[in-house]
Amino acid sequence: MPVPSALVGFSAERECDLDARWAMAYAAALGESAATYYDTSAGPLPVHPLLTAGVEWPLLLEADAAAGLSDDERRRGVHSSHQVMLPAPLLTQGPIKLRATVDGVTRLRPGAHLVTRFQACDAEGRELWTTLHASIFRGVEVEGEDRPPPQDPSVLPDLAAGRGGAAEGEVALPVGAAHVYTECARIWNPIHTDVAVAQAAGLPGPILHGTHTIALALSRVLELVDAEPARVRRIACRLQAPVLMPSRIRVRAWAGDPVRFEVAVGDGALALSRGVVELEKK
Incomplete structure (x- = not known):
């Protein structure tokens, strides 16, 4: 079914801990060898900037589900552009509060273009990161007028x-x-x-x-x-x-x-x- 442009503004939230076990496992998956990624005796561990995607994944699924896509249509989704902005180094901590908001739905030649914004903050409300994640659902139409995002990560x-x-x-x-x-x-x-x-x-x-x-x-x-x-x-x-x-x-x-x-x-x-x-x- 078509992705409704009325989806723009949909939001969902979650809380989770960005703990040492997760941060170390992610660094190991990338083959990182720097001791700072694993030395828990030195205090909070540095977190690889792209582990933000793991924190965001459950809310990305919620946004896709809110679009009303079938399983087949979701499988046709292609991650097309990505941007992460961090005001300071990311360290292990918790709880983290994360909000996902659908920023834009537009028509492109290959299919529906969906941009989701993720904003994370710590328990005191301090900003941790902002991500712009864009996907193209190949062969899927858009219902309603195009609603471009304020910031397109593909530009x-x-x-x-x-x-x-x-x-x-x-x-x-x-x-x-x-x-x-x-x-x-x-x-x-x-x-x-x-x-x-x-x-x-x-x-x-x-x-x-x-x-x-x-x-x-x-x-x-x-x-x-x-x-x-x-x-x-x-x-x-x-x-x-x-x-x-x-x-x-x-x-x-x-x-x-x-x-x-x-x-x-x-x-x-x-x-x-x-x-x-x-x-x-x-």
Whole structure:
């Protein structure tokens, strides 16, 4: 059935703890080796910026359900762009209060474009992060007038194109990469882990989670530009080609303010494009 543009303004809330067990498992799923991600004797642990997606996942499902989509239509959803903004380093803590709000519903050539905003705060009401998550539901119509979001996370300048001087690094993805990420991020979608479900959706096999690709890219970008994760204040990108497993992805980063990046799969197609990482100045 069509996605109603009247869905704009729908909101849902949840509370949860961002505890050490979750933060350490997520870091391990990404292959992080820095002791700071695991040393619980030093106080609250630093949290990888993309673990925010795991906290948001249950509310994203609620927003999709409110759209009235069938199971088949939900499976046609493609994560198309993503942006996370953090005013300060994210640490383990709880309870966290999270609100999801549907910001926009518009028609695009491939299908219905849905933008959801997530806003997280701590128990005292201090802002922890804001995420803009965009999905395209392929072949799904929109009912009612287009209602564009105040901020579209897919609107990003293509400043990396045609520039030389990129630093590059590879990331190897074993066949079970998505299974490990699924459990450690607590994001359960069978298109990433179940061959039959992925093939029914028209894919050759399970694909890596979009947020997994972004998280791996961010970690490698920070290595390439010699920056600490605690300095990340914004990461944004478009998601394009799917990433299959086993495979290798190549991360290219252009140092600057902001840092620009992209991620290519084996045949050269871009999995992530127009990537931006804004760092707190030293």
